[in-house]
Amino acid sequence: MLEAAGRGDDAAWRELVRLYGRRVFALAKSRCGSVEMAEEVTQSVFVTVAEKLGGSGYTERGRFESWLFRVAMNRIRDEARRTRRRAGETPAGGFIAATSDGDLPDGEHERELGRLREALAQLSDVDREVVELRHHGGMSFKQMAEVLGEPLGTLLARHHRALRKLKALMEGTLRRTPAEVDG
Amino acid sequence: MSTSDNVPHQGHRPCGEPDLPADAEVLAMAELLDTLGEHERAAAPVGFEERVVAASRGRLEGPRPIPLSVQRTPQRGSGAWLAGARLAASVSLIGAAAAVWVASRGPVSSSRPDAMAAADPDEVAVEALLAAASFDSSLSGLDYEIDLLFADTATFDASAPDEPGIDPLLEEDSL
Numbered sequence: 047m048l049e050a051a052g053r054g055d056d057a058a059w060r061e062l063v064r065l066y067g068r069r070v071f072a073l074a075k076s077r078c079g080s081v082e083m084a085e086e087v088t089q090s091v092f093v094t095v096a097e098k099l100g101g102s103g104y105t106e107r108g109r110f111e112s113w114l115f116r117v118a119m120n121r122i123r124d125e126a127r128r129t130r131r132r133a134g135e136t137p138a139g140g141f142i143a144a145t146s147d148g149d150l151p152d153g154e155h156e157r158e159l160g161r162l163r164e165a166l167a168q169l170s171d172v173d174r175e176v177v178e179l180r181h182h183g184g185m186s187f188k189q190m191a192e193v194l195g196e197p198l199g200t201l202l203a204r205h206h207r208a209l210r211k212l213k214a215l216m217e218g219t220l221r222r223t224p225a226e227v228d229g
Numbered sequence: 230m231s232t233s234d235n236v237p238h239q240g241h242r243p244c245g246e247p248d249l250p251a252d253a254e255v256l257a258m259a260e261l262l263d264t265l266g267e268h269e270r271a272a273a274p275v276g277f278e279e280r281v282v283a284a285s286r287g288r289l290e291g292p293r294p295i296p297l298s299v300q301r302t303p304q305r306g307s308g309a310w311l312a313g314a315r316l317a318a319s320v321s322l323i324g325a326a327a328a329v330w331v332a333s334r335g336p337v338s339s340s341r342p343d344a345m346a347a348a349d350p351d352e353v354a355v356e357a358l359l360a361a362a363s364f365d366s367s368l369s370g371l372d373y374e375i376d377l378l379f380a381d382t383a384t385f386d387a388s389a390p391d392e393p394g395i396d397p398l399l400e401e402d403s404l
Contacts, residue, residue: 054289063281071277072269081274088277089284096288159265166265181262182269209258 048110052099063092066111070118072182076166077122077174078129087125091118112192115183119175119193126171165215173208176201323357 050058070091075084094117098104104113166174179190187205191198330353 051289056286059286059289060278060282063278063285067278067281068270068273071273072266075269075272081272085274085277085280089281092281092285093288096285100289155264158261159268162261162265177262181259181266184266206255209255209262212262213254213258 048099048104051096052104054100059096062095066114067092069183070114073115073118073178074122074125076163076178076182077126083125087118087121091121094121109192111185112189115179115185115189115193118183119179161216162212165212168215169208169211173204173211176205177208177212180205327353327357 047058047061051062067088071084071088074087074091075081078084078087091114095104095114098117104110166177169177175194176190179185179193180187185193187198187201190196190201194201196204
């Protein structure tokens with residue numbers, strides 16, 4: 047399929063976008079916050095991928111998914127740096143907190159997801175990347191090790207620690223009353 | 230796409246990945262994160278994939294090569310080209326001749342005023358221009374202009390013979 051897409055086969059390219067587009071989008075949305083920015087980032091990632099596939103820039107045969115997500119992470123980090131420069135650094139390493147796309151949760155489950163987004167935004171960048179690649183990008187730890195250039199054991203430990211941290215952050219958030227949040 | 234089944238926990242080792250001890254709280258958090266991931270993937274707006282395809286499909290041909298920008302300049306006629314070549318050759322020849330001439334004079338003592346006069350750069354420049362004029366017809370008439378300049382200079386010197394020049398200053402040791 048990659049070869050066909052590289053030759054300009056429209057159906058093959060559509061299939062690649064269908065397989066990976068939303069996963070890249072979810073990563074970008076989690077970091078950038080807005081749907082519009084996430085779509086723009088996703089488009090630029092696939093533009094880069096298309097150029098490399100069509101030209102001679104793709105040399106990592108057999109590891110396409112890792113390569114694609116490495117391209118995506120680089121692009122998302124760039125966008126994160128730009129956003130930080132524009133808006134100023136936010137505390138705890140997160141640069142967009144919670145639901146900035148305006149879809150206010152209406153049920154308890156949705157509220158819980160909102161709290162999870164807030165907690166995620168408070169993780170350090172490295173912890174956040176591990177969590178997002180795993181759960182938003184749907185990657186295996188082996189692929190994540192290739193993307194991030196870290197040993198597998200390091201990533202497993204970091205993921206475990208990040209989940210505990212998220213749990214603690216959410217419990218802290220849950221304990222805050224509406225009056226405390228408003229105040 | 231659920232990944233919670235890959236989260237390391239006791240008694241389950243999918244995909245050949247090693248496990249770390251995990252408790253129920255961590256597993257619950259992993260499941261909640263999976264749900265959030267699905268939620269974010271589903272948040273892609275209508276027509277998202279079509280727009281991604283439309284934006285990127287054209288790039289499958291690779292980065293557009295920069296067309297060779299070697300353009301033939303319009304023929305200006307061989308006369309102009311030859312004049313340029315002659316001028317370049319003249320300048321090169323003059324430079325070489327000046328270098329030989331300066332080298333043949335050897336080192337000069339800065340305490341001798343006549344040495345400074347002999348090495349007058351104006352004379353060298355004039356000689357160079359005259360030589361160029363002899364090589365290049367485009368500089369024809371230049372020798373006539375230079376003659377006029379010499380004549381003007383001589384007239385100016387004759388009109389002020391008693392005025393102190395810079396020669397006494399040249400004999401000062403401080404210079």
